[in-house]
Amino acid sequence: MMKSRVRGLSLSLAALALTQTPAMAEAPFPDAAAAVEYRQGVLKQMGEHSQSLAEVARGRAPYDPEQVKADVAEFRALAAKPWQAFHPGTEGGNARPEVWREPQKFADAAQLLQTRMAELEAAADTGELARVREAFGHTANSCRACHDSFRQRR
Numbered sequence: 551m552m553k554s555r556v557r558g559l560s561l562s563l564a565a566l567a568l569t570q571t572p573a574m575a576e577a578p579f580p581d582a583a584a585a586v587e588y589r590q591g592v593l594k595q596m597g598e599h600s601q602s603l604a605e606v607a608r609g610r611a612p613y614d615p616e617q618v619k620a621d622v623a624e625f626r627a628l629a630a631k632p633w634q635a636f637h638p639g640t641e642g643g644n645a646r647p648e649v650w651r652e653p654q655k656f657a658d659a660a661q662l663l664q665t666r667m668a669e670l671e672a673a674a675d676t677g678e679l680a681r682v683r684e685a686f687g688h689t690a691n692s693c694r695a696c697h698d699s700f701r702q703r704r
């Protein structure tokens with residue numbers, strides 16, 4: 551009896567901790583290496599989505615509206631994730647120090663991507679390739695703009 555009540559309590563505490571997003575935004579990762587690994591993993595997947603959409607936009611792969619919709623939905627969900635892994639103390643990877651020196655500019659660039667992803671999703675919903683192509687171009691520009699300022703050139 552006692553046992554199960556305690557377990558119930560710790561479960562609800564865990565659920566509570568998960569919903570406290572401000573605390574998560576401060577220290578969601580055990581250390582810098584874990585944050586770098588997480589963000590690079592998500593960004594890599596974003597790169598894969600971007601490439602497959604680029605193929606469609608350039609007419610090198612057939613346009614399947616339902617497939618593109620599903621792809622864009624996953625892409626959009628991914629595009630919201632890496633930024634929580636750039637909090638102070640996670641300097642490194644291939645990110646430039648400017649990420650932490652100009653956090654507002656970096657946050658604005660991440661925010662612009664969210665706007666572009668919403669527009670891309672709306673374009674995918676129309677089922678018109680021309681719209682998808684245009685919106686994808688804007689999305690890719692927002693990736694590039696951030697990389698130009700905040701990603702190490704190799």
Ligand code: HEC
Binds near residue numbers: 589645649696701
């Ligand atoms: C707000 C800034 C920003 C935006 C927007 C952004 N990136 Fe990046 N990206 C970075 C930074 C910084 C790194 C380096 C991260 C690191 O190594 O710690 C990176 C790294 C990457 C990598 C390399 C990941 C690896 O394997 O190490 C890929 C791929 C990538 N981004 C794709 C994209 C795509 C595709 C988009 C747009 C849909 C995008 N990025 C938008 C900042 C951004």
